[in-house]
Amino acid sequence: MLKNLLLIFILTLTSSYGVEEENIKSVMDAKIKQSIKILKNKSLSQKEKNKKIIQIMDPIFSYDTMAKISLGKKWKTLSNSEKKAFTKAFEKKMKHSYIDKLKLYNNQKVITLKPQKVKKNRIKLTTKIIGNNETYKIVNSFYKKKGTNQWYIYDVNLAGVSIIQTYRKQFKAFLKTKSFDALLKTL
């Protein structure tokens, strides 16, 4: 009971955007626990589950940053409205992809390791999904927003593969032969 109250307390404390450095592990732990609870809740429809989990995870994801990194050098050549349109489309795609992967959760044990500060404004947080004979690693990369102590996720690494790097490569290859508008449409 006390544990649950503490959980709710932490979550409400941090429902504003980003997360402070010292809270990264506890907040992520709380968010993961909540998400697993939702995933296991049989009275919710898949759609309701998706919505709730997105609500939990959204505040710490920086979709703007992800969108920008994924386009690489191309980003700077875009107009403001193009940037907005792309960020919106990319955000939708990321959420979709994230939710889709959550569906694969099948009662595996989940543990979060100690956050690793790789640079003064970068932290990596590793989560291990322990299943039958196999363990998957998910690494969430956080960056510190300049002038604040708010940290946001800018990349997720699944089993050794960076999602943003993968998109970056794909967008680069796509834009070699096709236009930016075509890319927007594909997304």
Place this chain on the structure above:
Amino acid sequence: MTKIHHDTNTTLDKEDDADTFEDEFSSNDSEEIIDPLHVYNRAMTTFNDTMFTYALNPISEGYAAITPEPLRKSVSNFIHNILFPIRFTNNILQGKFQNSSDELERFIVNSTVGIAGLFDPASTYMNIPAHNEDFGQTLGHYGVGAGFHIVLPLLGPSNLRDSIGLVADAYLSPLVYYKGLEKYRLPSNDVQTFAILGFDIVNKNSLHLGAYESLKKDAIDLYPFLRDFYEQKRISDIEE
């Protein structure tokens, strides 16, 4: 890496250190994968994808419908346990002695308490983790490059190094028939080998239904996506 000056005229650019992100990610951009077989690879990817969607998936779903999950997990445990020589040897070859001793312990516990490997008490009760290592990783560990990318029929993405690794591991695998080593082999001819491998693939897939489709959704162009995904994953596996 030279940085071109750019004006920060948008709110998005002002928000954070865009250049450091560029540095962090662009260092991996240049890792061009050697791909002389891309025409064949692309065709094989389409073939595999079709086989996956129209053969493997329906078979796995049907199999999953009539076989309870605990039983399928036990099959997977059994096969994993019997492939112990591959993991044990490759951990030793890479000088990872703690890992090979973990593997040995797992094999002993799971083969006895775990009833011939049908259960995995080593993970469940004793927290001894498995250490998956194959010969492709061993070669990579000693600096052997990936070589060109090859998409194998039915088995999916691989590369020259890992394909050689597969052959070497097959030599150690009790599930692959090998003339002269019949004593240590479960199958007594090639047909049985393929039947066991096929069953393993179906059983494994039945425990991960939807995973491939979910992965595929991140792809804009399937072949290069799967290729890059595979190569990145292998680099990370070898680094561990």
